[in-house]
Amino acid sequence: MSVHRPEGLSDVFMEPTEAPPAAPPTLPTLGFVGWMRWAWRQLTSMRVALLLLMLLAVAAVPGTVWPQRAQDTAAVAEYLTDHPTTGPWLDRLGFFDVYSSVWFSAIYLLLFVSLVGCILPRTKVHLAGVRGRPPRAPRRFARFPAQGSGLVDGPPAHVADDAVAVLRGGWRWLPFVPTYRVDTRDEGDGTVAVSAERGYLRETGNLVFHLALVGLLLSVATGQVLHYRGQAIVVQGRGFANAQVDYDTFEQGTAFTPSSLVPFTLRLDEFESRFDPDTLQSRDFTAHVTLTNPGEEPVEETIKVNHPLDAGGAKVYLQGNGYAPDITVRDASGQVAFSGPTPFLPQDEVYTSRGVVKVPDVSGDQEQIGLVGYLLPTVDVRETAFGPAYASVNPQPDDPALVLAVWQGNLGLDTGVPQNVYELDEARMTQLMEDDDKPVTLVVRPGETVDLPDGMGTLTFNDLPRYVALDLRHDPALPFVLVFSLLAFAGLATSLFAPRRRLWLRLTPGVDEDAGRTVVTAAGLARGDDVGLQPELDRVLAQVLARTADRPPVAPRGPTSGEATP
Amino acid sequence: MTTGDLSTLLVWGAATAFTVALIAYSVDLARIADRAQKRVPEAALAAAPGGRPATAVAGSEAQSAPGRSARAEGIARSTTLLGLVLLFGGIVLRGIAAGRWPTANMYEFTLVGVFVAVLVLTIVQRRRVIAFVGVVVMGIAVLALVLALNAFYIQADQVQPALQSYWLILHVGVAITATGIFTVAFATSVLQVLRSFREEARTEVDAPAVTVGAAPARSDRFRRWVGGPRFGWLEQVPGSRELEALSFRLNAVAFVLWTLTLIGGAIWAEHAWGRYWGWDPKEVGTFVAWVVYAAYLHARTTRGWNGRRASYFVFVGYGVVLANFTVVNIVVPGKHSYGGV
Numbered sequence: 001m002s003v004h005r006p007e008g009l010s011d012v013f014m015e016p017t018e019a020p021p022a023a024p025p026t027l028p029t030l031g032f033v034g035w036m037r038w039a040w041r042q043l044t045s046m047r048v049a050l051l052l053l054m055l056l057a058v059a060a061v062p063g064t065v066w067p068q069r070a071q072d073t074a075a076v077a078e079y080l081t082d083h084p085t086t087g088p089w090l091d092r093l094g095f096f097d098v099y100s101s102v103w104f105s106a107i108y109l110l111l112f113v114s115l116v117g118c119i120l121p122r123t124k125v126h127l128a129g130v131r132g133r134p135p136r137a138p139r140r141f142a143r144f145p146a147q148g149s150g151l152v153d154g155p156p157a158h159v160a161d162d163a164v165a166v167l168r169g170g171w172r173w174l175p176f177v178p179t180y181r182v183d184t185r186d187e188g189d190g191t192v193a194v195s196a197e198r199g200y201l202r203e204t205g206n207l208v209f210h211l212a213l214v215g216l217l218l219s220v221a222t223g224q225v226l227h228y229r230g231q232a233i234v235v236q237g238r239g240f241a242n243a244q245v246d247y248d249t250f251e252q253g254t255a256f257t258p259s260s261l262v263p264f265t266l267r268l269d270e271f272e273s274r275f276d277p278d279t280l281q282s283r284d285f286t287a288h289v290t291l292t293n294p295g296e297e298p299v300e301e302t303i304k305v306n307h308p309l310d311a312g313g314a315k316v317y318l319q320g321n322g323y324a325p326d327i328t329v330r331d332a333s334g335q336v337a338f339s340g341p342t343p344f345l346p347q348d349e350v351y352t353s354r355g356v357v358k359v360p361d362v363s364g365d366q367e368q369i370g371l372v373g374y375l376l377p378t379v380d381v382r383e384t385a386f387g388p389a390y391a392s393v394n395p396q397p398d399d400p401a402l403v404l405a406v407w408q409g410n411l412g413l414d415t416g417v418p419q420n421v422y423e424l425d426e427a428r429m430t431q432l433m434e435d436d437d438k439p440v441t442l443v444v445r446p447g448e449t450v451d452l453p454d455g456m457g458t459l460t461f462n463d464l465p466r467y468v469a470l471d472l473r474h475d476p477a478l479p480f481v482l483v484f485s486l487l488a489f490a491g492l493a494t495s496l497f498a499p500r501r502r503l504w505l506r507l508t509p510g511v512d513e514d515a516g517r518t519v520v521t522a523a524g525l526a527r528g529d530d531v532g533l534q535p536e537l538d539r540v541l542a543q544v545l546a547r548t549a550d551r552p553p554v555a556p557r558g559p560t561s562g563e564a565t566p
Numbered sequence: 567m568t569t570g571d572l573s574t575l576l577v578w579g580a581a582t583a584f585t586v587a588l589i590a591y592s593v594d595l596a597r598i599a600d601r602a603q604k605r606v607p608e609a610a611l612a613a614a615p616g617g618r619p620a621t622a623v624a625g626s627e628a629q630s631a632p633g634r635s636a637r638a639e640g641i642a643r644s645t646t647l648l649g650l651v652l653l654f655g656g657i658v659l660r661g662i663a664a665g666r667w668p669t670a671n672m673y674e675f676t677l678v679g680v681f682v683a684v685l686v687l688t689i690v691q692r693r694r695v696i697a698f699v700g701v702v703v704m705g706i707a708v709l710a711l712v713l714a715l716n717a718f719y720i721q722a723d724q725v726q727p728a729l730q731s732y733w734l735i736l737h738v739g740v741a742i743t744a745t746g747i748f749t750v751a752f753a754t755s756v757l758q759v760l761r762s763f764r765e766e767a768r769t770e771v772d773a774p775a776v777t778v779g780a781a782p783a784r785s786d787r788f789r790r791w792v793g794g795p796r797f798g799w800l801e802q803v804p805g806s807r808e809l810e811a812l813s814f815r816l817n818a819v820a821f822v823l824w825t826l827t828l829i830g831g832a833i834w835a836e837h838a839w840g841r842y843w844g845w846d847p848k849e850v851g852t853f854v855a856w857v858v859y860a861a862y863l864h865a866r867t868t869r870g871w872n873g874r875r876a877s878y879f880v881f882v883g884y885g886v887v888l889a890n891f892t893v894v895n896i897v898v899p900g901k902h903s904y905g906g907v
């Protein structure tokens with residue numbers, strides 16, 4: 001069996017115990033196969049693994065320096081406008097999509113190829129080692145980090161039996177698991193060598209760790225291609241169905257099948273929020289929902305931050321919340337042009353919420369209306385030199401008010417270009433002004449109706465329901481990701497903390513005045529730094545000597561060993 | 567006085583105690599350096615004929631190392647313990663004042679991190695004081711505490727919904743513990759590198775032929791400097807191999823905890839944000855630190871990289887850990903901006 005090891009690995013356990021005859025240096029066989037073999041050995045070498053690890057660390061950094069599209073598209077756009085020369089270059093080189101860039105992917109893929117190329121052969125070697133015998137005792141013990149010796153009555157064969165028993169003795173709390181795997185070899189002349197090895201778990205742990213990393217990568221990739229994710233805004237009293245069309249945004253993996261969307265429905269019954277009365281910081285959000293799985297009775301559930309709801313094989317997260325003022329707008333002829341709740345987006349801790357209401361024309365030849373402004377959950381009005389200033393002072397709806405500016409013109413709804421519902425396209429609209437050239441400002445409280453300027457109609461603030469922003473995600477690979485992470489963790493801990501040790505005892509028949517006794521020499525070797533090695537060797541040695549000394553002499557001693565040592 | 571104020575007072579007390587400990591360790595170190603400088607000529611002479619550096623012997627049986635100040639060491643030990651007790655009290659009271667586990671903002675992270683680092687320091691020093699490691703760790707501890715009290719401090723309070731989870735204990739607590747251990751490991755590695763340069767320089771004094779012909783590079787000058795009398799105190803510290811082993815053990819424990827931090831963070835992110843990994847700046851920082859320490863563990867077993875070269879990874883890794891805690895919390899916008907600063 002050829003011993004494989006990655007190029008450049010320094011490991012005392014892989015060094016031969018005796019110096020091998022110097023092998024003649026072999027030049028790489030020329031030709032394609034030779035070069036490929038050479039390249040493969042380089043790629044799977046420790047040095048290249050180290051280099052790739054360092055590269056990976058370096059390559060991950062730009063993602064925190066430059067804004068990333070995956071997290072913040074707006075920030076990237078802003079960067080591109082601010083840096084017209086460098087921006088496009090950075091973009092071309094992938095600096096705004098670092099973690100899906102060619103170079104980042106190349107590094108981690110090469111690393112994993114190297115890992116597999118390194119680990120699979122090692123696994124084979126390890127499996128063979130686990131099934132084999134502990135390596136035979138080296139001829140000389142002098143160069144080993146732990147050493148010991150002793151002298152005891154009794155022939156080497158007896159001492160060997162005792163040594164085997166001591167070394168095989170399990171831990172006190174695991175009596176049936178031998179601590180060491182032991183092997184004895186007759187070295188001739190009555191000398192017996194005992195080899196013992198423990199800590200196969202260490203290498204096992206290391207291999208499990210590395211293989212689990214591969215499993216982790218594969219699970220993550222599987223999740224990427226099979227997942228789907230949707231976001232929906234749900235207003236109190238309303239619901240949504242788990243169907244692609246019902247989401248405001250929907251994103252899916254390349255191998256996503258629509259059948260993985262279980263068609264449940266979810267209704268928001270109530271939303272509760274609690275804030276610290278002094279600092280006004282959020283303390284608790286709870287969404288009370290009714291979940292109806294297909295073919296089942298509706299059940300009441302709650303969704304909180306940190307406590308997603310499991311529904312139809314997906315998880316529903318509470319990502320945000322706010323107010324959706326319910327407004328009715330009637331046009332000049334009294335027809336309802338718009339009615340319903342419109343989500344306003346909170347801008348700060350006191351829920352100063354910004355929103356846009358787009359009122360299309362209903363009864364012919366009328367201008368379209370755009371209402372832009374703020375909802376203030378608890379309004380505070382202050383008189384200033386420029387007129388009244390409105391601000392929110394509490395996130396709870398104690399005294400809500402809508403403060404709106406009015407625009408008139410063409411909303412651009414029929415241009416075919418998808419519109420942002422939270423922004424008004426002002427290109428073909430004009431803002432309505434008072435006679436003194438100040439913008440028209442409507443201030444409405446719930447239950448109130450106000451007239452729109454220029455006799456355009458009326459606006460009624462009916463009610464102030466809440467809304468939640470839900471994020472729904474389905475990733476079938478999640479359990480695998482978890483299991484492989486935990487396996488990697490367990491393997492890592494084992495491989496770093498399980499001691500791997502080899503002990504050798506050589507039992508030589510005594511000569512002259514020691515005839516009939518046994519000279520015991522011992523040596524120990526450990527993988528890595530192991531402070532426990534010498535104490536362990538001392539303990540084993542002491543136990544073996546004590547045990548043999550206590551043993552009643554069964555066989556006549558003297559002759560056997562006397563003959564063996566002329 | 568409220569519980570919160572009392573907590574702050576205790577933390578100030580701890581900072582003071584640690585400052586005294588820092589001074590005591592420094593006096594100890596200065597004393598050792600002083601004596602060593604006087605002894606160097608004889609030591610060099612004595613070592614020359616044997617061909618074996620006297621350092622190796624002096625290092626491994628240093629109980630009787632001359633020049634150490636028993637008084638300074640006693641003061642260092644007792645003020646360190648006092649500071650630990652005060653800091654512990656400060657942390658517990660902080661938790662009581664806030665009504666939750668005290669690891670929710672940068673101020674609290676720093677307190678707990680310093681506590682762990684100093685605790686590990688006392689454990690490492692339990693049998694034998696290594697003044698240099700004491701100076702480095704205490705220096706970092708005092709700096710961090712003062713920074714925490716002046717720059718990171720915020721009123722003890724409850725936390726926002728995203729932080730209300732037992733993961734606040736598991737994920738954050740483990741991360742801070744790991745950081746504390748990394749700190750002591752870092753100090754040990756610094757000492758190891760100095761000591762290793764010194765050992766090399768001393769060997770060269772014994773066998774100067776090795777460097778003949780080679781142009782004196784920058785590292786050579788550094789080596790000669792460390793080999794000089796100014797660094798005589800290095801004779802009193804354990805050998806570089808021993809320090810390497812100590813640093814490795816600490817780093818290994820901290821690395822395993824860091825791995826747990828990474829996994830725990832992913833699980834928590836899955837609960838709170840709906841994805842286990844999103845390349846948030848804090849996640850990236852944690853990942854980079856993890857990869858650097860993984861590279862360190864690899865380097866230790868790669869021929870040509872083990873020993874001193876591997877410990878350079880510890881410096882980089884620790885730098886990343888610190889940057890991840892400070893720069894990423896304060897400067898970079900991300901989902902982890904709970905620092906409260």
Ligand code: HEM
Nearest residue numbers: 006044045046049111114115118206213495496860863867
């Ligand atoms: C994703 C990439 C990798 C990561 C994150 C990684 C991580 C680690 C970690 C943390 C250790 C130390 C724990 C232990 O001793 O078991 C380790 C050990 C080891 N790794 Fe890797 N590794 C990676 C790739 C590789 C590759 C490509 C190779 C082969 C060329 C390799 C070979 C080894 C060996 C031989 C050890 C054992 C060192 C020893 O203690 O003797 N690893 N690895």
